[in-house]
Each structure stands twice: as structure tokens, then as C-alpha cells.
Amino acid sequence: MSSSIALTYIAAAVLFILGIKFLSSPKTARYGNLLAAFGMLIALVATIPLLGTGETSLLKHGWNLSYTLMVVGIVIGLIIGAIGAYSVKMTAMPQMVAAFNGLGGGSAALVASLEFLRRANSPEGITTFFATTMLFATLIGSLSFSGSIIAFLKLEGKFEKPHTFPGQNVLNGLILAVILGLCVYLTGWVTTNTTAFIVMFLLALVFGVAMVMPIGGADMPVVISLLNSFTGLAVAADGFTISNISMIVAGTLVGSSGTLLTLLMCQAMNRPVTNVLFGAFGSTTSGSGAAGGDAAGKTVKPIQADEAALLLSYAQQVVIVPGYGMAVAQAQHQVRELSDELGKRGVEVRFAIHPVAGRMPGHMNVLLAEANVPYDQLCEMEAINPTMDRVDVCLVIGANDVVNPAAREDKSSPIYGMPIIEADHAKTVIVMKRSMAAGFAGIENLLFYKDNTRMLFGDAKASLTALVAAVKAS
Amino acid sequence: MSTEILVFFIFVLSIFLGFELISRVPSMLHTPLMSGTNAIHGIILLGGMLVLADAHNTLTTALGFVAVVFGSANVFGGFMVTDRMLQMFKKKKK
Numbered sequence: 001m002s003s004s005i006a007l008t009y010i011a012a013a014v015l016f017i018l019g020i021k022f023l024s025s026p027k028t029a030r031y032g033n034l035l036a037a038f039g040m041l042i043a044l045v046a047t048i049p050l051l052g053t054g055e056t057s058l059l060k061h062g063w064n065l066s067y068t069l070m071v072v073g074i075v076i077g078l079i080i081g082a083i084g085a086y087s088v089k090m091t092a093m094p095q096m097v098a099a100f101n102g103l104g105g106g107s108a109a110l111v112a113s114l115e116f117l118r119r120a121n122s123p124e125g126i127t128t129f130f131a132t133t134m135l136f137a138t139l140i141g142s143l144s145f146s147g148s149i150i151a152f153l154k155l156e157g158k159f160e161k162p163h164t165f166p167g168q169n170v171l172n173g174l175i176l177a178v179i180l181g182l183c184v185y186l187t188g189w190v191t192t193n194t195t196a197f198i199v200m201f202l203l204a205l206v207f208g209v210a211m212v213m214p215i216g217g218a219d220m221p222v223v224i225s226l227l228n229s230f231t232g233l234a235v236a237a238d239g240f241t242i243s244n245i246s247m248i249v250a251g252t253l254v255g256s257s258g259t260l261l262t263l264l265m266c267q268a269m270n271r272p273v274t275n276v277l278f279g280a281f282g283s284t285t286s287g288s289g290a291a292g293g294d295a296a297g298k299t300v301k302p303i304q305a306d307e308a309a310l311l312l313s314y315a316q317q318v319v320i321v322p323g324y325g326m327a328v329a330q331a332q333h334q335v336r337e338l339s340d341e342l343g344k345r346g347v348e349v350r351f352a353i354h355p356v357a358g359r360m361p362g363h364m365n366v367l368l369a370e371a372n373v374p375y376d377q378l379c380e381m382e383a384i385n386p387t388m389d390r391v392d393v394c395l396v397i398g399a400n401d402v403v404n405p406a407a408r409e410d411k412s413s414p415i416y417g418m419p420i421i422e423a424d425h426a427k428t429v430i431v432m433k434r435s436m437a438a439g440f441a442g443i444e445n446l447l448f449y450k451d452n453t454r455m456l457f458g459d460a461k462a463s464l465t466a467l468v469a470a471v472k473a474s
Numbered sequence: 475m476s477t478e479i480l481v482f483f484i485f486v487l488s489i490f491l492g493f494e495l496i497s498r499v500p501s502m503l504h505t506p507l508m509s510g511t512n513a514i515h516g517i518i519l520l521g522g523m524l525v526l527a528d529a530h531n532t533l534t535t536a537l538g539f540v541a542v543v544f545g546s547a548n549v550f551g552g553f554m555v556t557d558r559m560l561q562m563f564k565k566k567k568k
Contacts, residue, residue: 016514017491023510024499030560033510037553040517047520052527066526069539073526074519077546084547085554090562096555097509104515104548110541111521114534118525129478225508232515236485242524248481249488250517256492258511261504268501353502361504369562380501 008046009246015039016250020257043246050244090370091327094360095155098224101231102148108234109141113201115241120192130241131187137237138197139179139204144230146208151224154217162216169278172210179203211277218401219276221360222265226273229258268355269418300436303454305463308430309470312338313345315392319384321352321421322364325398325433325460332371334464335397339373341471351377352384352394352421354402385422394426396447398433398460404445413443429453432463506559513552519545 016039022032051058051067058067081100088096112134119126119134126134153159182200186193215223232254239247266273312318320339326332339349351373357364365378388394396403403423406413423429424447431453447453456463499507522545526538 017495019514020492020495020507020511023507024496024503026500026503029503029506030557033506033513033553033556033560036510036514037557040514040549040553043517043520044523047523051523056527056530058527066529066535066538069535070523070526070542073522073539073542074546077519077543077548078550080543080547081549081551082554084551085558088555093505093509093555093559096551097505097512100516100548100551100555101512103544104512104518104552107518107522107541107544107548108515110537110544111518111525114525114529114537114541117534118528118530221505225504228508228512228515231518232511235515235518235521236488238518238521240481240485242521243481244520244524245481245484247517247521248485250514252485252488253492253495254511254515256489257496258492258508260493260496261499261508261511264499264501265504355501355504360508362502363505365502366505366559366562378502 002049005046005049006245008042009249012039012043012046012246013249015042016253020253043250046246047244089330090367091330092155093366094221094224094363095152097228097360098148098152098155098220101224101228102145102152105141105144105148105227105231105234107141108231108238109138109145109201109204111238112137112141112234112241113197115238116197117194120194120197126192128187133237133240135183135186135200137234137241138201139183140230140237141234142201142204143208143211144227144234146205147212147227147230148208148224150209150212151220151227154212155220159213163213168210168214172207175203175207175210179207215277221356222262222269222273222276225258225262225265226277229255229262232256232258265356265361268361271418300448300455301453303430303456305456305466306470308454308456309467309474311393311428311430312342312347312395312467313471313474315342315347317387317391317393318342318347318349319352319388319391319394319423319426320349321354321394321396321399321403321423322357322368323354323397323399323402324358324363325400327358327363327367327398329398329460331397331461331464332367332373334461334468335368336371336373338464338468338471339377341468345471349377350379350384352381352423353378354381354399354421355419357399357402381419381421385425388422388425391426392428394423394429396423396429396431397464400433400445401443403447404443405450406443406446409446415443423447424450424452427452430456432456432458432460434459506556509552509556509559513549513556516545516549516552519549521545 015035019032019036022028055061116134182196232251236248236251342349353364355361403421405424407415407418407420522541529535529538
């Protein structure tokens with residue numbers, strides 16, 4: 001590598017670092033993303049002189065079929081990426097991140113596999129060091145690929161419930177043991193046994209599916225974040241394999257910051273990461289039957305839109321708790337309209353954002369921002385809870401588990417100990433919900449049966465439109 | 475000190491740097507941050523380009539081509555989807 005290429009790679013690395021740094025603050029986030037993108041562009045350009053070795057070298061021997069395919073491939077990827085990024089609805093953002101992450105993982109696995117095939121057939125052979133990095137990148141990359149696809153499908157609503165069967169952990173353990181055995185065989189003996197390598201590749205794909213299937217759809221953000229850091233590590237390992245320092249630095253940065261981000265997300269749900277990955281959240285729902293049983297004897301109190309509108313218009317303080325239901329119904333604009341109408345009547349409206357509301361941390365902020373809800377109306381859970389006793393009406397829009405008092409009261413509940421927005425402390429709670437179906441965690445919500453709770457059934461968008469009309473009329 | 479050790483040295487330092495970089499992130503930025511870092515590991519496109527340039531038969535060319543398509547979708551889609559998310563944060567400041 002010439003020193004000018006090396007210097008360009010350093011510049012790209014600095015831009016990635018600054019990019020991630022700026023992405024952690026709301027004011028500079030967009031700028032940070034553009035910086036990182038610019039870093040990527042110069043890293044790509046700097047790589048052009050490195051393309052090809054010997055008679056395939058681009059600089060020495062010029063264009064060949066591979067380079068045509070390369071340009072075509074980049075353009076196809078660009079088109080897929082642009083269509084994915086700009087056509088996707090804001091509610092489907094999490095899936096999109098999962099999909100892009102899976103593609104990156106697949107690419108990382110293919111790069112390592114190709115390098116293995118090349119070295120296996122070349123006189124230079126493979127050293128233990130390179131065998132290790134290639135196997136690591138293949139293993140992690142392909143499990144990130146298949147795992148992300150499952151995460152994508154789960155968020156799309158396909159088999160979102162956890163899939164478990166007896167002996168599943170044993171079977172997964174066995175698959176992992178075979179994979180690791182093959183890895184030891186391939187690295188320890190530094191063999192070029194291609195069959196063993198392909199078997200390992202396929203098993204890693206199976207393992208990615210087996211790892212994500214038992215995890216409930218509600219935990220997908222954590223899974224995607226984890227797979228994101230996995231892909232980062234696979235890319236770093238690829239960087240070692242093909243001696244590309246910019247891939248090592250970028251991949252490692254993503255790997256370690258992604259790991260920390262995963263832990264932060266788990267912290268917000270008050271659950272250890274092992275519990276998310278191996279707990280098979282859904283399987284404990286049968287254990288929480290007690291909570292469901294308690295609730296079965298109680299009744300909910302429905303409310304109509306016009307009565308709810310009166311409650312809201314004559315309140316002094318209103319807190320709105322948005323959740324996934326708002327996202328599904330695409331009701332963020334109606335929510336803004338309601339909040340504006342109430343504001344005109346002198347009602348103080350705030351939004352309480354739970355760290356894991358929706359399907360991704362920050363999901364609600366993104367949607368409300370799209371509807372132009374001012375920054376200062378959005379409050380974090382910690383800020384809003386101490387003031388909840390003074391709130392007249394708490395309007396829960398399609399949120400469920402994040403306001404479930406079972407997290408505080410019912411020790412047998414799987415979400416016990418998770419920090420919640422204490423909606424039930426408000427004088428009146430109005431819950432907008434399509435039906436009495438349980439939330440994403442599959443558990444009964446005790447909030448619905450409280451004396452101060454009223455249920456406003458129906459699609460969030462339709463209910464909100466009715467509410468806005470009723471508030472305007474009052 | 476060999477090149478391998480130097481590279482490994484950079485690797486270890488990068489691990490710590492990654493941890494330090496995002497110690498204080500408000501939860502509303504978790505998704506854009508995840509999406510942004512997702513785009514950064516799209517640098518695997520470089521790897522795809524390098525192995526495709528070295529491909530010597532139909533199989534390796536085909537696989538290298540797939541690697542380039544995947545990597546390209548990861549990097550371009552990743553940055554664009556992140557920008558789209560962040561655009562919305564900006565709009566609400568007015």
C-alpha cells in the first residue's frame with residue numbers, strides 16, 4: 001500500500017470516528033452521518049488503485065470483465081439501497097436497518113469465503129492466523145445474514161411470536177458445537193478442505209435462524225443492534241484477511257460501539273442481554289397466567305370519543321403516551337393536531353416517550369418529529385414520572401407494555417422490574433386501543449382494569465380524528 | 475515490531491475507541507446511531523470489490539459480484555435511510 005492510500009484511509013477513519021461522535025447528539029447527528037458518508041466515499045476512491053493483483057491489476061493491465069461487473073454490481077446495490085431507503089414507511093425503518101445489516105453480513109461472509117477459496121488453491125497457502133480471521137468472518141457474517149432476515153420477517157409481522165420447542169437449546173448448542181469443531185479442524189490443521197468450509201458456512205446460516213427464531217418480536221431492536229455489531233466484527237476480521245486497514249478500523253468501531261448500544265438498550269428494558277437472547281421471552285407468558293387470571297374477573301370501562309374530548313378540553317395538564325399502535329395506524333399527524341387544538345385551549349400537553357416504545361428506541365421521536373411536534377414537548381420517562389400525580393388526563397395511544405403496572409406490582413410477570421411510564425398515577429387514563437388483545441410481550445395489562453382507566457376502542461387514526469372534531473366542537 | 479502486531483495494536487485501540495465514542499447517547503438517537511453504524515460497516519463493499527477484482531473463475535466471479543451488490547446496498551441504503559431519519563429531527567426544530 002502506498003503512503004498516499006494509507007493517508008487517505010486514515011482520513012476516512014477520522015471521518016468515521018467524528019461521524020459516530022456527532023451522531024450521538026441531536027444537533028449534530030445529521031452532519032455526523034454526512035461526514036461518515038464522505039469518509040466512505042474517499043475510502044472507496046482510495047481503494048481503486050489497489051484493485052486486482054498480477055495480470056488482473058486495474059492500474060497495470062486495465063479493464064476486464066470483473067470491473068464491468070463491479071460497476072454493474074455497485075449500481076444495482078445503489079438502486080436497491082435507494083429504493084429501500086426512500087420508499088419505506090417511517091414505521092418500517094427498523095426492518096430496513098435489519099435488511100441492510102443482513103446484506104452487509106452476507107457480503108462479509110462471501111468475501112471471507114472467496115479469500116479462503118483463493119488461498120486454498122494458491123501456492124502461498126493459508127496460515128493459522130488467516131484461517132482464524134476467515135473462519136470468524138464467515139461464521140459471524142453468515143449468521144448475521146440469516147439472523148437479520150428472520151428479524152426482518154418478524155418485524156414484518158411474520159411469525160413474530162417466539163418459536164420454541166423442547167430441547168431447542170440443546171439442539172442449538174449441538175449446532176454451535178459442530179460449527180466450532182469444524183473451525184478448530186480448519187484452523188488447527190490449516191487444511192484447505194473446501195467441503196468442511198462449505199458445511200461450516202451452511203451451518204452458520206442455520207444457526208443464525210435458530211438463534212433468532214425463539215426471540216419474540218418485541219426484542220428485535222436488541223437483536224438487530226447485536227447483529228449490527230456482529231457484522232462490524234465480521235468486517236474487521238475480513239480486514240485482517242485481505243489486509244485492509246480501513247476495514248479493520250471501521251468494522252471494529254461498529255463492533256464495539258454496537259455492543260455498547262445493545263447493552264444500553266437492554267438497560268432501558270431493565271433486562272440482562274442473556275435474558276433477551278436465551279430467555280425465550282414468550283415462553284414465560286404461560287407463567288404469567290396468574291396476572292391474566294386476576295384480570296379475568298374484572299371489567300374494563302369503555303368511553304366514547306365525545307366524552308373523552310370533554311375530559312381532555314377541560315384538563316389543565318395532559319400527557320400523551322405514544323406506542324407502536326400509533327405507528328401502525330400512521331396517526332402521528334392526528335396526534336399533533338389534537339395536541340395543537342388542546343394547546344389553543346390553554347391545556348398543557350406533553351408527550352411521554354418510553355425508551356423502548358415502538359419497535360426501536362427513538363422510534364416515537366422520529367414519528368412525532370415527522371409530524372412537526374416541537375422538541376420541548378417530548379419528555380423522557382424519568383422526567384415525566386415524578387410529575388404524573390398532577391396530570392389530569394393521560395392519553396395512551398397504542399402503547400401497552402411500557403405502561404403496564406404489572407412491571408411494578410406483579411412479581412410473576414415477565415416484565416417485572418422494567419421501568420414504565422406511570423400512566424396509572426394520572427387522575428384519568430384514556431387508553432386508545434384496537435381491541436383487548438395482549439401487547440407485544442403477550443401479557444395482560446393491569447392498567448386497563450384500573451378504576452381511573454377508560455378504554456377508547458378503535459383504530460388510533462379514526463379515534464383521534466373523532467377526538468379532534470369533538471374537541472373543536474366543544 | 476511486525477506489521478501484523480501493529481495492525482493488531484490498531485484493532486485493540488479501535489475497540490476501546492468504539493466504547494468511548496458513544497458513552498452518552500440520548501435514547502431517541504439510538505435508532506439513528508444504530509442505522510449510521512450499520513452504514514459504516516458497509517465498508518465491506520471495499521472487500522467485495524477487492525475479491526471480485528481477484529476472481530479467477532465463474533464461481534468466484536459470481537460470488538464476488540453478489541458480495542459487491544450486497545455491500546453496495548448496505549452502504550448506500552444505510553447512509554440514505556439514516557439521513558432520512560435524521561432529516562425529521564431537523565425539521566421539528568423550527
